[in-house]
Amino acid sequence: MKNKELWIFIFLAGLLGFSWPVLAIVRDGVGTYLFVFWALFIGLAAVAARAGGRQR
Amino acid sequence: MNIHSVYFLGIALAYLVLLFIIAYYAENREQAGSSIINNPYVYSFSLAVYCSSWTFYGSVGKAATSGLAFLTIYIGPTLMAVLWPVVLKKVIRISRANNITTISDFIGSRYGKSLVVSAVVTLIAVAGVIPYLGLQIKAVMSTFAIMTGESRSSSIVGLILTIVVGVFAIIFGARHLDSSERHSGVVFAIAFESLVKLLAFVTVGIFVTYGLFHGFGDIFSKIRLAGFGHLLLLGSGSKTGYGEWFALNFLSMMAIMFLPRQFQMSVVENYDESHVTTALWLFPLYLFLINLFVLPIAFAGILKGVTGHRADYFVLTLPLQYGGRVLSLFAFIGGFSAAVSMIIVSSIALSTMIMHSFVMPGIVSLSGMPRYHAWVLNIKRLVILMIVLLGYLFAVYIGEFYSLVDIGLRSFEAVALFAPAFFLGLYWRRGNKAGALAGLIAGFLVWFYTLMMPGLVKAGVMQHNSLVQWMMNSRALAPNALFGVQGLGKWGGPLVWSMLLNVMLYVGVSVLTRRSKDEEIQSLVFVESYDKVKELIAGSSYTVGDIEGLLAQYIGSTEAYDTVQQFLIRKDTTRDRLTPRELFELRSDAEMTLAGAIGTPMASLVFENKLELTEHEREDLSRSIQGITRNLRSSRQELTERNRELMYLKEFSENIIESAPVGIITVDGLLRVNYWNREMERMTGVRHDEAINRSILLLLPWIPNHVLIGDEEHELTVHDQAGSTFKLKASPLKGSLGGYVIIIEDISEKKKMEEQLLQTSKLANIGKLTAGIAHEIGNPLASIFSLVQELMALNFRSKQDLTFTVESLNTINNHVERIARIVRSLGDFARVHTSEKTVTDISEILDRTLSLVKYDKRFRHIEFNRQADSIPGMLVNPDQIQQVFLNLILNALDAMPGGGRLDVRMKANDGFVEIQFSDTGAGIDPAVIGRIFDPFFTTKPQSSGTGLGLNICATIIKEYNGNISVESRKGEGTTFFIKLPLRENIR
Structure with a gap:
């Protein structure tokens, strides 16, 4: 996967995770879910950024 | 208040x-x-x-x-x-x-x-x-x-x-x-x-x-x-x-x-x-x-x-x-x-x-x-x-x-509201000015009507007249439910309507209207690569004289000439040889010179001569812009000067680092390599571009992790997997980003030479000892010879002959054992040892060395006094330590040709082993005492001293992070002090 495509994929994964219907599935614990998913998403971005930097 | x-x-x-x-x-x-x-x-x-x-x-x-x-x-x-x-x-x-x-x-x-x-x-x-x-x-x-x-x-x-x-x-x-x-x-x-x-x-x-x-x-x-x-x-x-x-x-x-x-x-x-x-x-x-x-x-x-x-x-x-x-x-x-x-x-x-x-x-x-x-x-x-x-x-x-x-x-x-014009403008070439304007204005009107007007009316800034009242209360135009659509939410409604109109008008108008040549060029600059713009403009009617003349009207002829000359130097060409593409680039450069002072759109207008000004207005404007440009030029010149100095310094330091005979690496706070010089490439076979951004711990796994932690400098000797020896120094980099500079020197050859020197020095010492020890072997041999002669003359008929034979054989056996012991001691000492360190009792090394020298007849007039405490086993190379002891004892012997006393004391004190060799010899002249550890310095006649003995002692002791020093009084004697740290060399 090229660098640009990787970032677009991560963006789409985030968009899905932060939107309906996923939010409706975790309705009862949506507050906790949002913070956990948010932290994981940032972690994923950091790992991808480091990996991208190494490739260059 | x-x-x-x-x-x-x-x-x-x-x-x-x-x-x-x-x-x-x-x-x-x-x-x-x-x-x-x-x-x-x-x-x-x-x-x-x-x-x-x-x-x-x-x-x-x-x-x-x-x-x-x-x-x-x-x-x-x-x-x-x-x-x-x-x-x-x-x-x-x-x-x-x-x-x-x-x-x-x-x-x-x-x-x-x-x-x-x-x-x-x-x-x-x-x-x-x-x-x-x-x-x-x-x-x-x-x-x-x-x-x-x-x-x-x-x-x-x-x-x-x-x-x-x-x-x-x-x-x-x-x-x-x-x-x-x-x-x-x-x-x-x-x-x-x-x-x-x-x-x-x-x-x-x-x-x-x-x-x-x-x-x-x-x-x-x-x-x-x-x-x-x-x-x-x-x-x-x-x-x-x-x-x-x-x-x-x-x-x-x-x-x-x-x-x-x-x-x-x-x-x-x-x-x-x-x-x-x-x-x-x-x-x-x-x-x-x-x-x-x-x-x-x-x-x-x-x-x-x-x-x-x-x-x-x-x-x-x-x-x-x-x-x-x-x-x-x-x-x-x-x-x-x-x-x-x-x-x-x-x-x-x-x-x-x-x-x-x-x-x-x-x-x-x-x-x-x-x-x-x-x-x-x-x-x-x-x-x-x-x-x-x-x-x-x-x-x-x-x-x-x-x-x-x-x-x-x-x-x-x-x-x-900028989103369609911005994003579609970045990725869709057909989008044009008319479309962007239509979308932006429509979106802005929706925004103002749905989100701002109610507040302004409420605050009394806008009159709540009958028209406004009718619009806000009507079913179709109510700001919170535009066109009668409910349920989009307070923020969702205005967003949906403004964005819908914005995008529709942007796309629709762009498709239905034509782009000007300027728009076409700019759409290429933003959407495609710059090269395509150059192709498009290849038919430009500008000449280099036109560009310089136009620029000169606003910023002065000197500045205009400089701008053109700098461009020609950069492109390595002349005015006559400029291609249409290069002409376009020159025009862009000139336009950017103006844009920094008066903004991009204004520079574009000025450059395309779209401003209709009278001659007088043009002169006034030209003077004003020249004022601005002078101001800019002085700061630009200052910047250029600084840049030049910086580039020179950068090149200078890089040359030094690249030609240094030691490996130099810098790593960031995450231990990723960001500099790797030529010597490192030679030492490791890893190229600069392969090393950059990779973890130093993966590239050089033999570097101990602890040297890249904390703010302390570390200096140590390490070995790689292939057995090469390196001297490594890691120092933390100052600054907020952290990281380290690591200097690595390949000392494998140096180590080999040191070992060879040690061996040579050892053989020289054996040579010295052999002369003294020869009689130790000669005397028993003479005795053996005499006894054998007598035994050969016996006829073994009497009991006395038998008794003499038994006694003689015992004596011969004793002599042979003594000779064997001497030869074994010399052989042990002469053997080439490995450079490996083992846990050793150094008082035992002292005893072995004293036993060896005691065979030398010259030591007969020397009184030995040995006091050694119990010392914990230390991780040392016994061969090296024995070499130090032997060198010091032989020096003491040379200092006491007529006899004397040699006191050897060894004790553990405050984390160190302290060893002292004191003789009652001639002492050392204060004028030369500071040089006795220098290589090839000797006070002995050339035939009897190489000047390397004490230098070897100092090198060996330094390797163990120890210290050797001397005190001497002319005519009274000399004392050598050795201190070896226990903590670093103990196991």
Whole structure:
């Protein structure tokens, strides 16, 4: 996967995770879910950024 | 204004003075050539100007009333941030190549450098952002009132602070006319403020969560029991539907790209494109941390029933009621920081937009004034002051009718209108100026009607006449349900309609209308690569003389000539040989020279000779621009000079590092290699480009981890897997980024030579000993010979013969054993040992050495006195230690040719083994005592000394991190002291 495509994929994964219907599935614990998913998403971005930097 | 107001005003002003100092420091560093803002972490923190007082106060208010909806304002930017490598980097590249300094210039430039598009974008931005600025001032005034205990906000305090902040923005943001230069002072001050507000908010959060309650679980369970469980939900049963949730996320995604202050920090102030890669995760992490305690603070406010002020200010009122003055003061400073940073950057960005879109075109027609450039600069300063004062007026007269979040979201809706013209303009070539204008204007009208007009009518700014009344009450045109469509939400409705009309008109009009040649070129610059533009322009009718002549009219013939010459040198060509492509590039260069001073659209107009001026006006304008250019030229020349010096220094240091006979590596804080010199390539076979950005621990696994931890220097000898020996020195790098510089020297050859030298020296010592020991072997041999002769003469007939034979054989056996012992000792000593260290009792080595020398007849007149304590086993090379002892003993022997006494003492003391060799010999002349450890220095006749013995001793002892020294008195004797550290050499 090229660098640009990787970032677009991560963006789409985030968009899905932060939107309906996923939010409706975790309705009862949506507050906790949002913070956990948010932290994981940032972690994923950091790992991808480091990996991208190494490739260059 | 009461005494409390004066006290808090003093604190706020003191904080601003601190900001002045910080900004001044950063500017000085920039001028000294060591920019402090050329750093991905400073860049990431400066982006947190996004978190204004809305974040600091308003998020809690929003959470207390609408639950989780506040998160959308931070989740949107988080999502957008992962697209920065695709979008933001492209925007930075285009902006840098075209000298673009504002979002309005960017969009205007895309559509044929259109001044009209720029002006519309500026108008929307001003209309959208001024209320947002007012929000910050309103927050400052309200928090002042809370802190001082006044019932109403003091407008005088607000005015004083507004003016001081405006002055700050003028000093650090409008010192020069060239808006393409970076404002290092502002950037660093903003980064500092971001840290302050984060710390303040988190501190209040921790106090509320763990000081007033027993953690997150406690607060959340209590809020559910209190009947506010819906605040922890989304969708049905909550105050935020999924549609609204999506709309707010979308709005904040657009805001992080298009808010003028964000464009200023992320694009204009960007020092290095690679900083974006760090910011894309660090900035969202900042947002995550500052939001971690929003819900606990909001719920705590509800549970504690904090009254008297709205939920917007729970961050301040909770510490004020329960936390004491220090905590509440810290919270106040945090909120003040958040507001001030937004005001400063927004006013700088908006002023540049207004200057380029409205003021500069006006000034062109009024040119001819003396000191024109000074006037332009002063007008920019005035514009900054006007912007902050407009914000102040909004805060005082209209701000009361809205909550913090309501005002902020109106701004987000306004800047989101740029999205179609911006994004489609970046990736769709057909989009043109007419389409962009149609979309922007339609979107702006929807925005104004649905979001601004109701508030303005309510505040009395607009007349509530019959037409307005009819429109607002009609079923089809009600602002909160446009065209009768319900259920889109308060923010979703305006967004959907403005965006729908915007996109439809942009695409529709673009498809139906034609693009001018300028628009075609610019669409290629923005969408495709620059090379295609060159192809398109290949048929340009410009000549080099035209370009130089046109430029000379405005900036003077010398400057114009210089610009052309510099271009020709760069391209390595002449005026006659310029290709059409190169002519286009020359024209772009010339246009950029003007753009830095008067904005991109104006430079484009000037260059295309679209300005219809009389000869007199042209001369006046030319003089004025020449004034500006001279100003720019002097700073540019200064910069060029500095750059040249810097380049020379860089080249000089790189040459030294590259030609150094030692390996030099630098690593960053994460131990990733960022420098790898030629010697390292030779030593390891790893090429420079293969090593860069890889972990040093993976590249050189034989480097012990502990040397790359902490702030201490380390120097040690290490071996790689192939058995080569290296001397390694690791020193921490100074500076905020951390990291280490590692110097590696391959000492394998040196080690081999040392071992050979040791062996040679040992053989020389054996040579010396052999002469002395020969008689030890000769005497018993003579005795054996004599006894054998006598035994051969016996006839073994008598008992006496038998008895003599037995006694003789015993004697012979004793002699043979003695000879064997001597030969074995010599053989042991002469054997080539490995260089490996083993756990050894060094007192045993001493005994072995003493036994060896005792066979030498010259030692018969020497009295030995040995005192050795019990020493723990040490990790040493026994061969090396024996060599040291033997050298010192033989030296003592040489010093006492007529006999004497040699005392040898060995003891463990205070973590060291101390060994002392004292003789009663001739002593050493004080004049030469300082040189006795030098190689090839000897006081003995050349035939008997090489001058290497003591030097070898010193080298060996140093290898064990020990120390050897000498004391001597002429005629009385000499003492050698050896100290070996036990801790480092013990196992």
